[in-house]
Amino acid sequence: MQPSDFRVPTKRPYLLRELRSQLPSADDRVRSISGHDPTxxxxxxxxxxxxxxxxxNLAPTRNTTNCATHPNGPIDPEPPQGWGRCLFCNSNRRIGNPQARSGGPVSASQYDVPPPPYTYEILYNRMRQINDAVYELALCSPDDAFGVVADLMHGxxxxxxxLSRPRSTSKCRVHPGAPIDPDAPGGPQCLFCSTAANKRARAVPPPQIRDRVRHPARRRYTP
Structure with a gap:
């Protein structure tokens, strides 16, 4: 392609200016974190x-979640078996909303999902990579360069x-923020699940109706 054939996409100047105005504020929020509180x-x-x-919106179009409600939403890094990859729908299902459903596996390209563990240091280094990548962007940059920035931002x-999820060593998918029962059979586990299991174990079984025992007919005494 000759340089004279290149045309800047219509919305690219506005979106690039918006990206550079939003990024410093988000970067300052990351740098201002003082502790390890999820909130x-x-x-x-x-x-x-x-x-x-x-x-x-600056990067080439992708189908990330295969979700009708959130087709371009974030991806759940650890979707349960049989669930879709939409993080919003899966979060609603985890808190007990049975109507939240996302699509199945996605065949199209997906955005970057960094593997665990997730720490502040990893987030800080990721922000440094983003700042360097955005600094190199220009209106005539190739689409792949904008795709790299989108991958880094999604990660x-x-x-x-x-890191904003409630911390719990029980690793319970149903109650991720639940307290731990240290005396549960088999080792420490989710207090809510352990309590429910104990209630089921102590439940009184329903009464059973048994057939009435029939005694043999007594013979009548005749003098």
């Missing part, structure tokens, strides 16, 4: 997702989203 990462995850949406959002 500190909630606002960070929201800010990073807004930046990711802008970066996604940063996933890290912050996972």
């Amino acid at each position: 500190e990462y909630e606002a960070v995850a929201d800010a990073l997702y807004r930046v990711f949406v802008t970066a996604r 940063a959002f996933i890290i912050a989203r996972e």
Whole structure:
């Protein structure tokens, strides 16, 4: 392709300017985290997702979740077996919303999902990579360069989203923020699941109706 044949996409100047205006604020939120409280990462995850949406609109179109409600939403890094990959729908299913359903496996390309563990240091280094990649962007940059930024932003959002989850060593998918029962049979586990299992074990079985025992007929005494 000759340089004279290149045409800047219509929305690219506006979206690139918006990306560069949103990124510093999100980066400042990451740098201002003072501890390891999951609630500190909630606002960070929201800010990073807004930046990711802008970066996604700059990148080539992808089908990420195969979800009718959130076709371009974030991907769940650990979807349960039989569930879709939409993080929003899976989060609603985890808190007990039976109407939340996402699509099946996706055959199209997906955005980057960094593997665990998820720590603040990994998020901080990811933000440094994003800042360097955005600095190199220009209106005439190839589509692949914008796709790389979208991948990095999606990964940063996933890290912050996972760090914002309630911490629990029980690793219960039904009650991720539940306390732990240290005296549960088989070792420490989710207190809610352990309590439910104990109630089922102590439940009184329903009464059973048995056939009445019939005695043999007595002979009448005749003098």
